[in-house]
Amino acid sequence: MKRVAWIYHPDYLLHSPPFEHPESPERLIAISGHLGKAGLIERMIPVTPEYPEDADILSVHDREYLDKLETACRRGDLTLDAEDTYLNRHSFNIGLLSAGGAIAGAKAVAEGTVDRAFCAIRPPGHHAGKNAGMGFCLLNNAAIAARYLQARHGVGKVLIVDWDVHHGNGTQNIFLDDPTVFYFSIHEHPTFLYPGTGRRWEIGKGKGEGATLNAPMAPGAGDAEYRTTFEQLLDPAVERFRPEIILVSAGFDAHRDDPLADLQVTEEGFRFMTRHVLALADRFCGGKIVSILEGGYETSSLTSCIEIHIRELLGE
Amino acid sequence: MFVARRMKKTTVTVVPSASLLEAQRRMREHTIRQVPVVSEDGTLLGILSDRDIRAAVLPAGLVPGFTPGDAEKFMKNTPVERVMTRKVVAATLSDTLEDAIVLLHDFRVNALPVVDNAGRVAGIITRTDVLEAFIDALGVGEVSSRLEVVVPDRPGTLAQLAAIIGSFHVNITSVLSTHHVEAGKRANFFRVATLNIGPIRKAIEEAGFEILDPSKFLLP
Numbered sequence: 001m002k003r004v005a006w007i008y009h010p011d012y013l014l015h016s017p018p019f020e021h022p023e024s025p026e027r028l029i030a031i032s033g034h035l036g037k038a039g040l041i042e043r044m045i046p047v048t049p050e051y052p053e054d055a056d057i058l059s060v061h062d063r064e065y066l067d068k069l070e071t072a073c074r075r076g077d078l079t080l081d082a083e084d085t086y087l088n089r090h091s092f093n094i095g096l097l098s099a100g101g102a103i104a105g106a107k108a109v110a111e112g113t114v115d116r117a118f119c120a121i122r123p124p125g126h127h128a129g130k131n132a133g134m135g136f137c138l139l140n141n142a143a144i145a146a147r148y149l150q151a152r153h154g155v156g157k158v159l160i161v162d163w164d165v166h167h168g169n170g171t172q173n174i175f176l177d178d179p180t181v182f183y184f185s186i187h188e189h190p191t192f193l194y195p196g197t198g199r200r201w202e203i204g205k206g207k208g209e210g211a212t213l214n215a216p217m218a219p220g221a222g223d224a225e226y227r228t229t230f231e232q233l234l235d236p237a238v239e240r241f242r243p244e245i246i247l248v249s250a251g252f253d254a255h256r257d258d259p260l261a262d263l264q265v266t267e268e269g270f271r272f273m274t275r276h277v278l279a280l281a282d283r284f285c286g287g288k289i290v291s292i293l294e295g296g297y298e299t300s301s302l303t304s305c306i307e308i309h310i311r312e313l314l315g316e
Numbered sequence: 317m318f319v320a321r322r323m324k325k326t327t328v329t330v331v332p333s334a335s336l337l338e339a340q341r342r343m344r345e346h347t348i349r350q351v352p353v354v355s356e357d358g359t360l361l362g363i364l365s366d367r368d369i370r371a372a373v374l375p376a377g378l379v380p381g382f383t384p385g386d387a388e389k390f391m392k393n394t395p396v397e398r399v400m401t402r403k404v405v406a407a408t409l410s411d412t413l414e415d416a417i418v419l420l421h422d423f424r425v426n427a428l429p430v431v432d433n434a435g436r437v438a439g440i441i442t443r444t445d446v447l448e449a450f451i452d453a454l455g456v457g458e459v460s461s462r463l464e465v466v467v468p469d470r471p472g473t474l475a476q477l478a479a480i481i482g483s484f485h486v487n488i489t490s491v492l493s494t495h496h497v498e499a500g501k502r503a504n505f506f507r508v509a510t511l512n513i514g515p516i517r518k519a520i521e522e523a524g525f526e527i528l529d530p531s532k533f534l535l536p
């Protein structure tokens with residue numbers, strides 16, 4: 001059995017919506033409750049995240065944006081922009097702690113205290129850009145973890161695999177011209193789903209050209225299409241890029257029961273993707289992989305998919 | 317919207333006495349495929365495209381023993397006015413973008429020089445500029461979700477839909493309303509600035525409208 005870090009903090013529940021909203025603390029309550037009942041949490045190594053240092057956040061986000069976010073929370077604003085990205089008085093701190101969770105997972109794996117990590121964190125991150133939170137996201141947790149690995153652990157090349165059903169426009173933009181972070185996203189086609197980016201010809205810019213890879217899926221696509229895409233599109237790209245560590249932006253909203261999208265991926269699809277990235281990590285990264293929770297809004301499928309995801313991480 | 321808003325204002329032009337070689341150099345330098353031909357005071361006299369140049373050089377190229385050097389010499393010695401199209405399809409500054417779209421389509425041209433009241437070239441608008449206007453109008457690339465609603469073709473339905481979307485406190489970033497394949501119905505397309513599109517879809521369906529389910533699009 002692999003040593004898997006379980007990164008979680010009870011304070012993640014403090015960021016809660018002031019009105020009805022799909023990205024709620026109940027998601028994490030359901031996840032930890034379900035994994036506890038399944039006897040899986042006791043088989044992982046609990047890691048308590050810490051508040052990150054400023055420098056680690058500033059490697060991705062502008063000070064101006066952080067100040068704006070902090071002020072908005074302190075002032076009691078209910079949202080950052082539209083009602084998508086809500087705030088309460090805790091949101092700035094919990095946003096930091098969520099990024100701290102991704103960092104804790106990256107640290108544990110980089111230092112070898114564990115083999116793999118699952119970061120059960122929220123708010124999610126992949127829509128958050130350098131200067132703007134959006135789409136339920138305040139800080140870009142995966143991007144911050146990638147920069148942290150490069151700055152503090154001498155990691156050169158990082159691969160981010162984003163299988164949240166929405167395109168991670170924040171992550172893509174942050175690394176658009178960076179050849180050291182390869183961003184792969186598989187998501188519902190932008191004509192049909194938020195945020196409306198991630199078309200197949202978005203491949204990076206300047207020095208980063210070729211280090212962004214988008215696989216938009218037509219509405220109705222499911223396990224078979226995901227499998228083909230991983231095998232035929234992702235594999236050759238990873239072979240060329242040769243990452244030193246893999247970060248997974250693990251959203252579970254491509255599931256057929258998720259209300260926010262139109263795809264048909266099942267539990268078996270998530271099992272396949274998990275196994276697939278684990279195999280890539282074994283082949284290229286000495287097994288180093290950190291899974292970071294993004295979206296997934298239907299409790300039953302969210303928990304059953306994460307159970308499978310964790311079982312695969314544990315290498316049962 | 318008027319063409320003046322979408323045209324390129326810094327227009328590259330050539331005079332009729334310029335050589336084809338000079339015209340080609342200018343077109344390559346600015347990566348354009350056609351250039352308005354103007355008099356000294358800027359009056360539009362004609363238009364020259366890269367295809368016009370190729371078509372002019374081609375017959376000369378059929379002469380035995382013709383070399384690339386000869387082609388250059390030919391282009392150097394041929395003035396633009398001998399090759400340019402004199403019957404120019406042009407837009408005026410007071411034409412609308414709709415006028416430009418119809419002109420580009422009906423006359424099958426790639427670009428329209430835009431002239432002022434005195435007939436002087438004020439700019440140029442190309443098919444690419446028009447496509448850009450469409451990309452903007454459709455809200456492509458803006459952070460948003462898309463909704464497609466089929467409604468009965470009767471007054472007031474669009475207002476009803478807008479009111480429902482408005483009740484969710486989200487901005488509509490683009491609206492398009494067209495005929496539907498089914499007679500007596502219209503298809504309305506919205507882009508709305510939210511990730512959380514589910515409740516809006518549901519409310520629209522509860523109001524009795526038909527949402528096109530994206531996952532059904534690909535089924536035969």
